[in-house]
Amino acid sequence: MSEAAATVPYDVAIAGGGLVGASLALALAPLGLRIALVEAAVPGAAHPSFDERTTALANGTVRVFRSLGVWRDMEREATPIRRIHVSDQGRFGSARIDAAEQGLEALGYVLPNRVIGAALWAGLGTASGVDVVAPAQVAGSELAADARLLRFEREGSAKALAARLVVAADGVASLVREQAGVGAEHWAYEQTAVTATITTQRFHDHVAYERFTAEGPIAVLPLADGRCGIVWTRRPEEAGRVLALDDAAFLAELQRAFGFRLGRLLRVGARHAYPLALSRSAAHTGERLAIVGNAAQSLHPIAGQGFNLGLRDAASLAEVLADARAAGETDAGAAAPLAAYSRWREEDRRGIVAFTDGLVRLFGNPLGVVRGLRSAGLLAFDAFPPAKSALSRLSVGAAGRVPRLARGVPLTEAR
Numbered sequence: 001m002s003e004a005a006a007t008v009p010y011d012v013a014i015a016g017g018g019l020v021g022a023s024l025a026l027a028l029a030p031l032g033l034r035i036a037l038v039e040a041a042v043p044g045a046a047h048p049s050f051d052e053r054t055t056a057l058a059n060g061t062v063r064v065f066r067s068l069g070v071w072r073d074m075e076r077e078a079t080p081i082r083r084i085h086v087s088d089q090g091r092f093g094s095a096r097i098d099a100a101e102q103g104l105e106a107l108g109y110v111l112p113n114r115v116i117g118a119a120l121w122a123g124l125g126t127a128s129g130v131d132v133v134a135p136a137q138v139a140g141s142e143l144a145a146d147a148r149l150l151r152f153e154r155e156g157s158a159k160a161l162a163a164r165l166v167v168a169a170d171g172v173a174s175l176v177r178e179q180a181g182v183g184a185e186h187w188a189y190e191q192t193a194v195t196a197t198i199t200t201q202r203f204h205d206h207v208a209y210e211r212f213t214a215e216g217p218i219a220v221l222p223l224a225d226g227r228c229g230i231v232w233t234r235r236p237e238e239a240g241r242v243l244a245l246d247d248a249a250f251l252a253e254l255q256r257a258f259g260f261r262l263g264r265l266l267r268v269g270a271r272h273a274y275p276l277a278l279s280r281s282a283a284h285t286g287e288r289l290a291i292v293g294n295a296a297q298s299l300h301p302i303a304g305q306g307f308n309l310g311l312r313d314a315a316s317l318a319e320v321l322a323d324a325r326a327a328g329e330t331d332a333g334a335a336a337p338l339a340a341y342s343r344w345r346e347e348d349r350r351g352i353v354a355f356t357d358g359l360v361r362l363f364g365n366p367l368g369v370v371r372g373l374r375s376a377g378l379l380a381f382d383a384f385p386p387a388k389s390a391l392s393r394l395s396v397g398a399a400g401r402v403p404r405l406a407r408g409v410p411l412t413e414a415r
């Protein structure tokens, strides 16, 4: 190790403590690394990553959380998905994916982001070797001798820290990625997701619904208290209109689109809107830089893959760093582990982006012939178990190379 490197105080500095950045800090903590996590917000209802949204977690994600020791704090509010029901408004085609048919306890679990965030931050409070710097606004990042600097503002004064590796986990508009000169492409879908919690006449019975309509898809996810979380995708101007409706009119319009599978829709809570786009960074790494989560890619929520993929970024990065360290590498920002991380993530991301973007395009196309094929496709899909297995494997997050943490194997154990 060079003299300059010996004075670098941190091995890894993570910019952004959202769901992915906080998970990464916990994954790295047992490796004996010196870690800093710099986050602009403090956990709570106003935190941008831990809001009232609900997230569908793949089984692989749950295994990562178990490995990190935070699942027990999430479990009591987690709802298992026993069945997924996919339908197309005005068509007879429907597809059902059954956990038991696949030999699984659940196809995944639904949790409010607020619960996931609170459990992760409680874990950070007791993790060894992690310095949490919050609230602090990251202002920039640049290379220095054997290190990368992370500049930030805290309590009105400008500060900086040096780390062998800086991780950009600062979301879709990542300042750290941009300042490192790694570009990103954005394609706006001209769609907005309207989210809310609803009370239904009939119990959801642990079924997640995905319903495609001419106006856009509706996802209805089962929640622990018997209510359901909805993600209703509309064109931006239509989203603005339904957000402004009173509760009764909103429920009536949602009922027309969703139907009566859950009986009458009785109540709706606060509604929120999220403009949707596909974003993709030009690379997953730079010099002494790794990019994870929404800073690397942000997806349409149609297939519930964004966080699951982002968490695999964190689990894969922790794994390549653990393996490099076990092989004697003392520099967490060395080029070889970063290259391995980059290759791994390119492949996983390519598959998930193609799958998610393909679904958006298939179900966003109003042409009759596409609708007809779509309907036939859904019917064929229900009658064709291997196709269902492939989709549910994807929904449980087990396609391609799976990180050890997502298989429940701690990184401190030999491979």
Ligand SMILES: Cc1cc2nc3c(=O)[nH]c(=O)nc-3n(C[C@H](O)[C@H](O)[C@H](O)COP(=O)(O)OP(=O)(O)OC[C@H]3O[C@@H](n4cnc5c(N)ncnc54)[C@H](O)[C@@H]3O)c2cc1C
Residues within 6 Å of the ligand: 015, 016, 017, 018, 019, 020, 021, 038, 039, 040, 041, 048, 049, 053, 054, 055, 056, 057, 136, 137, 138, 139, 169, 170, 171, 172, 175, 193, 195, 231, 274, 292, 293, 294, 295, 301, 303, 304, 305, 306, 307, 308, 309, 310
């Ligand atoms: C409507 C909707 C539904 C979704 N449903 C699902 C689902 O069911 N399943 C699924 O897998 N995914 C889902 N997703 C995607 C998922 O929410 C995201 O992929 C995930 O939240 C990304 O987490 P992140 O930590 O990478 O980024 P973010 O949540 O954006 O966190 C970034 C963090 O960085 C911090 N930060 C930013 N800039 C700075 C700065 N300059 N200084 C310091 N800190 C900074 C922010 O405060 C924030 O805490 C959904 C998304 C939407 C919009």
